[in-house]
Amino acid sequence: MSKKTKPIRATSEPNHGVISVGQKIDTGFPLKVVQDGVLREVVFRDLLAKPAVVSVYMKNNTPSCDRQNDSLAAHAGEFAALGYDLIALSRDTCGSHLKYASKKGISYTLGSDPDDAFARAADSIVAKSMYGKTYQGPARAAFVIATDGTVLAVIDKVDTKDHAAQLKAVLATL
Numbered sequence: 001m002s003k004k005t006k007p008i009r010a011t012s013e014p015n016h017g018v019i020s021v022g023q024k025i026d027t028g029f030p031l032k033v034v035q036d037g038v039l040r041e042v043v044f045r046d047l048l049a050k051p052a053v054v055s056v057y058m059k060n061n062t063p064s065c066d067r068q069n070d071s072l073a074a075h076a077g078e079f080a081a082l083g084y085d086l087i088a089l090s091r092d093t094c095g096s097h098l099k100y101a102s103k104k105g106i107s108y109t110l111g112s113d114p115d116d117a118f119a120r121a122a123d124s125i126v127a128k129s130m131y132g133k134t135y136q137g138p139a140r141a142a143f144v145i146a147t148d149g150t151v152l153a154v155i156d157k158v159d160t161k162d163h164a165a166q167l168k169a170v171l172a173t174l
Helices: 063-081 094-104 117-121 160-172
Strands: 030-035 038-043 052-056 085-090 109-112 125-130 133-138 142-145 151-155
Touching (some): 030 094, 052 063, 052 117, 063 094, 063 160, 094 109, 117 133, 142 160
Parallel strands (some): 052 085
Antiparallel strands (some): 030 038, 030 109, 052 142
């Protein structure tokens, strides 16, 4: 990126163990992705040809996650015009992602991360609870990552209804 960047943390919430702005994530983990309707396996760093926005969500075809991805899909071209690749990660399989991308008109990269490799690299595994049971899982968060793996911004609390606007506001400050 040619312009000078200023790292930020876009949240009023305290840092709950999520990687800090300015730190580098380990980008050497394998990841299966769907890009342009094609399934392939990559090393995460291969997705960082230019700065990237990485949006973590829970599951395809669920109301909040659908809203999150609908917002991104509607504005994907704007992120590209700003010089950022858009990557959305969930635990879903690439088979599910292929169908989901087709159904939702998703043109950006969908990553299958069933082992939470990105969440571990970003130190964003959090305690969750459902039906009275507690378990560990990836935080619904978004990260702006430079080509060398440096975290430029973190959004700890994703606004699923207007995620794209939330991200564009953060990118405008970098």
